Amino acid sequence: MAFQVPEKGYRNRTKKLAGTALLLAFAMALSYVETLIPLSFGVPGVKLGLPNLAVLLALYLLGTGQAFTVDLLRIVLAGFMFGNMYGILYSLAGGILSFGVMLLFRHVKLFGIGGVSMGGGVFHNIGQLLVAYYTVRSVGLFYYVPVLLCSGVLTGLLIGIIAKSVLPYISHLGGEL
Numbered sequence: 001m002a003f004q005v006p007e008k009g010y011r012n013r014t015k016k017l018a019g020t021a022l023l024l025a026f027a028m029a030l031s032y033v034e035t036l037i038p039l040s041f042g043v044p045g046v047k048l049g050l051p052n053l054a055v056l057l058a059l060y061l062l063g064t065g066q067a068f069t070v071d072l073l074r075i076v077l078a079g080f081m082f083g084n085m086y087g088i089l090y091s092l093a094g095g096i097l098s099f100g101v102m103l104l105f106r107h108v109k110l111f112g113i114g115g116v117s118m119g120g121g122v123f124h125n126i127g128q129l130l131v132a133y134y135t136v137r138s139v140g141l142f143y144y145v146p147v148l149l150c151s152g153v154l155t156g157l158l159i160g161i162i163a164k165s166v167l168p169y170i171s172h173l174g175g176e177l
Helices: 006-035 052-061 064-082 085-108 114-136 137-172
Strands: none
Touching: 006 052, 006 064, 052 064, 052 085, 052 114, 052 137, 064 085, 085 114, 114 137
């Protein structure tokens, strides 16, 4: 039996799988780095959102399915490694909502990668705030909204700027989209 060269589609699937695995590993490394940064704005839950860089890169390089896989797996794995079940719940709510908004913003093509990232940052915070409200049932949590919106815009902009500058150097990770 002679060895057959895999079809081109097979190579693209393998390339996407490898790119997904690399970006998931990158997200996990960024999750760890984020736990080491002693950043506190006086508001519980405000973070830089460094792991979202990997999700944003996956969205632009690999497509929706792979980016969603990176998003969900990094939330669950980082939650078990560096957090707890409540942290996973809050992160899942924020991650899923922000991912949906990033998809919408990217699809309508009114926003560049920075705008997509800012939308994701803002709605990640909104998703977490909604879970917090349903957990503790206190409208006092909504006093955090201005701070969370500002932090989502600022961190989203930072992640977007980094993604835009890194994307040309790692574009070889993506398959033919």
